[in-house]
Amino acid sequence: MSEAPSFRSRYGPCALIAGAAVGLGAEWARQIAARGLDVVVLDRDGDAVRRTADEIRERHGVEVRAVVLDLARTDLVEAIRAETARLEIGLLVCNAAYSVVAPFLELEAAQLQAMLDVNCRAPLLLAHALAPPMVRRGRGGIVLMSSLSGNIGSAQLAVYAASKAFDLVLADALWVELRSHGVDVLAVQPGSTRTPGWLASQPATADQTLPVMEPADVVREALDALGVEPGIVPGELNRQGADALARLPRRQAIELMSAITGALVPNHRPRDR
DSSP states (O other), X not given: OXXXXXXXXXXXXXXXXXXXXXXXXXXXXXXXXXXXXXXXXEESOHHHHHHHHHHHHHHHOOOEEEEEOOTTOTTHHHHHHHHSTTOOEEEEEEOOOEEOOSOGGGXXXXXXXXXXXXXXXXXXXXXXXXXXXXXXXXXXXXXXXXXXXXXXXXXXXXHHHHHHHHHHHHHHHHXXXXXXXXXXXXXXXXXXXXXXXXXXXXXXXXXXXSOOBXXXXXXXXXXXXXXXXXXXXXXXXXXXXXXXXXXXXHHHHHHXXXXXXXXXXXXXXXXXX
């Protein structure tokens, strides 16, 4: 019996993680490096992404390139190609996310555009640009970070939840289209995760009984699902909650999600994952 291909032979030699400065993105970079891939860590926060790059380089001994870049820029694909021209990207992780939790009519036009650019346009363009070389090589992987909020619309999350639904459906379709070419696609739908952005958004009176996962556990489950499933909801309690919500009549599910969001509403500040 032939052995299964190693992680590096399947997704290497290099991974690009968009939104990799802190939180889930930094954890993606750490665990991918621990599996033997060189990494490009990309984020608009230059100081934080360089610190993450230094940490990974020292701990795992792989090649690490830190790229300071705003995913909302109009020439995103050209900028990425310039930074990775000599690299073979075998794994793309689109982790960056921008959210503003507020009533729809209170959102500013710039906030609407930023959520569309970072959450929808960037993963769409990055997948479209990086998938063709993977198809030609007959191997590779693409991870699109969605969210449990992408399953059901919720008051104060109208645009963010819709953008995460876009990522989920895009990943579903790419999973079907690319798997015959040897390219694995995975949608990841995390629930509440203890990242700096999540912590900053929590009011002092937040209900601490709701399930909160650690970034390391989310990424570990997702990496284990890559090449196995089209999508994953990390965490057993999150999976149970998503299943229960899906069984409710749509109206009740929307009202329940809106009530939960209202009880946990942050300070209406933009936040990155």
